Amino acid sequence: MAMSAVVTTHPPRSSVDTPSSDGEALARIRDLRVRYAQDAPVVLDGVDLDLFAGETVALLGSSGSGKSTLMKAITGFAPIESGTVLASGFDVAHLKRGELRRLRSHVGQVFQQFNLIGRLSALTNVLTGALYGAGPVNMLGTFRSADRRRALELLDRVGIAHKAGEEARSLSGGQQQRVAIARALMQNPRVILADEPVASLDPRMSRTVLELLQSIAREEGIPVLVSLHVLPLALAHSDRIVGLRHGEIVVSGRTAELDAEKLGCVYDIEEEEDED
Numbered sequence: 001m002a003m004s005a006v007v008t009t010h011p012p013r014s015s016v017d018t019p020s021s022d023g024e025a026l027a028r029i030r031d032l033r034v035r036y037a038q039d040a041p042v043v044l045d046g047v048d049l050d051l052f053a054g055e056t057v058a059l060l061g062s063s064g065s066g067k068s069t070l071m072k073a074i075t076g077f078a079p080i081e082s083g084t085v086l087a088s089g090f091d092v093a094h095l096k097r098g099e100l101r102r103l104r105s106h107v108g109q110v111f112q113q114f115n116l117i118g119r120l121s122a123l124t125n126v127l128t129g130a131l132y133g134a135g136p137v138n139m140l141g142t143f144r145s146a147d148r149r150r151a152l153e154l155l156d157r158v159g160i161a162h163k164a165g166e167e168a169r170s171l172s173g174g175q176q177q178r179v180a181i182a183r184a185l186m187q188n189p190r191v192i193l194a195d196e197p198v199a200s201l202d203p204r205m206s207r208t209v210l211e212l213l214q215s216i217a218r219e220e221g222i223p224v225l226v227s228l229h230v231l232p233l234a235l236a237h238s239d240r241i242v243g244l245r246h247g248e249i250v251v252s253g254r255t256a257e258l259d260a261e262k263l264g265c266v267y268d269i270e271e272e273e274d275e276d
């Protein structure tokens with residue numbers, strides 16, 4: 001059994017966490033501070049986060065709270081001012097030559113807008129996941145048959161093998177997002193980062209995609225960090241929840257021990273009312 005849950009609430013503190021499963025963290029973030037320029041505001045401040053095999057961690061926070069930046073810090077796209085980010089064994093703040101590419105090949109990413117190549121088939125889009133870290137290759141038609149078999153298996157895994165030959169742009173949003181998840185899996189990722197993967201999907205498809213991500217985390221043992229704007233979706237489809245507010249973690253705990261009231265501190269109610 002895992003240790004008992006720690007639920008931290010405001011004032012801000014860390015999410016050096018109660019893992020949902022035992023074992024070593026596949027991503028470990030300590031006291032992370034990010035700002036995009038020397039005279040710009042601090043975007044993440046003192047952030048601690050561990051991601052363990054098999055678990056889905058929902059990342060909540062208002063627009064601008066730093067969710068995407070936290071994901072970018074894991075893939076080396078955000079300027080780390082201080083602190084430590086270890087991802088799949090790489091020290092992201094001090095990458096050596098050639099390591100950035102390898103790091104990114106270890107991290108599967110899923111985005112709100114799917115980011116598929118519209119004129120290519122679903123299958124070829126999935127196959128592009130095999131190109132990460134492969135070095136320069138001929139993109140046109142030189143995928144190994146083993147890769148093609150694996151890509152088809154993955155399309156089957158996400159429930160759309162029957163769409164393999166169709167152009168990505170002809171698929172529905174939910175189908176495209178499942179292709180994108182299969183593409184991420186094609187990388188054999190150590191970690192999956194999903195930045196608002198259901199923000200463009202209807203409620204039913206949102207649930208389907210989040211269930212899929214959580215089952216992948218469990219069955220493949222890959223941690224999934226997923227940012228969400230809809231609190232009930234986070235409560236229904238994660239093992240842990242981390243809430244960011246103005247770049248700091250204000251709540252962190254096991255989902256089973258959280259509810260809308262405990263997560264209220266994530267959102268700046270007054271600001272949101274002002275916007276209306």
Ligand SMILES: Nc1ncnc2c1ncn2[C@@H]1O[C@H](COP(=O)(O)OP(=O)(O)OP(=O)(O)O)[C@@H](O)[C@H]1O
Pocket residue numbers: 036043061062063064065066067068069070
């Ligand atoms: N490339 C960048 N250069 C400068 N500032 C940036 C950059 N990217 C993000 N920021 C700033 O960092 C802060 C956090 O942005 P971020 O995109 O991480 O928020 P978010 O929580 O993902 O928001 P949203 O819910 O709207 O996607 C914002 O103030 C934003 O303006």
Ligand SMILES: [Mg+2]
Pocket residue numbers: 067068069195
């Ligand atoms: Mg964002």
